[in-house]
Amino acid sequence: RIYGSCTPEEWAEYCWMPQVRTNETPGEWKERIWTRLTYFRENDLLPNQSKEYLEARKLIQFPDGSSYAPEIGIAICFSCDRLVYTGQRTKNMGNYNHIGMEKHWKISCTGSKYCGINYEKYSEIKHKSNFKRNYDEEICIKSL
Template identity: 40%
Template sequence: MVYTDGCPVLNDIEWRDNCQFPVIRKGETPSDWMKRIWDQLMNYRKNNCLFVSHKRYMVARKILYLWEGDLGSAFEVNIAICYSCDQLVYSNIGCKYGICHFMDKHWSTNCTGNAYCDISFRDYIEFKNKLKSGLTNSFDEKQAIRRYELWMQNAIRRVKRAREIDRKIRAVKVIQEKWLEYFYRPDGLCASELALHYQLLWTVREEMRQINNV
């Protein structure tokens, strides 16, 4: 398999729109910007009319005027639209060499989608083997491998979190059963045991609340 992101051939209007999509207008909030461009952006994405740099996410830009009379230049800011989860992403980490590292962090931790990962496990193994054996030095394939590994990190994290939440839910149920046992059968637990279970119940609930806010 030969993997490539491909560069679409755009007409003048499509090129202009691709240049204008990322620009947040004066007085416009990031949410307003996203709402304004969303429908047209998704239409362009569906028809493969976006720059390669806009294929999986779009980093916002703001116009800065460097001197009096300057026509302005659009500089990237640390705000992006992720197409995998359709959410705005904010970060203090910037972009370097055309790679937005804050999107890497988002994809490996908080992203709820997987559209950024566009290869299968079989493709991943094939690309890794080709890379190790020196049969390829393709930038696109290296990036595909990187995105797959980010997705794996995210998936593993979400599974661990789900298991942890499930474990705490089961613990709460056990404690609640003990509480009911004591409530309806006063001789079921002594006062000290009841106090211990009651304290544990609220500790577990607080931990669950913190996990849900991660």
């Protein structure tokens, strides 16, 4: 199979999954794809770059018939299954990462699968007095 674990039909379906339709809200998009997205996740059919979250995209079609589907700053986090505003893509140490997803995992993700610190621990550190935080806790707070 040239599509990893997917059949050609599943790969085509996956390629269209991130597309938010015209006049569709992010919540409606998530609801529309959720059953199939869950199937892809449970059967390990997602490509490596989509194992942690799925970025929403908006299809732009040009008069010449070509099209482009840029990310729109929203994703579904696979740790907590919530919609996340990711903001704009930024370059980070040679790789493209969503700083918005990293912040989400650090401070508001209830699943905490992709971050070394969970939300409860972060909240506990954040509410400590500056004088009671150790060096690692201070770095954690400042990294956001």
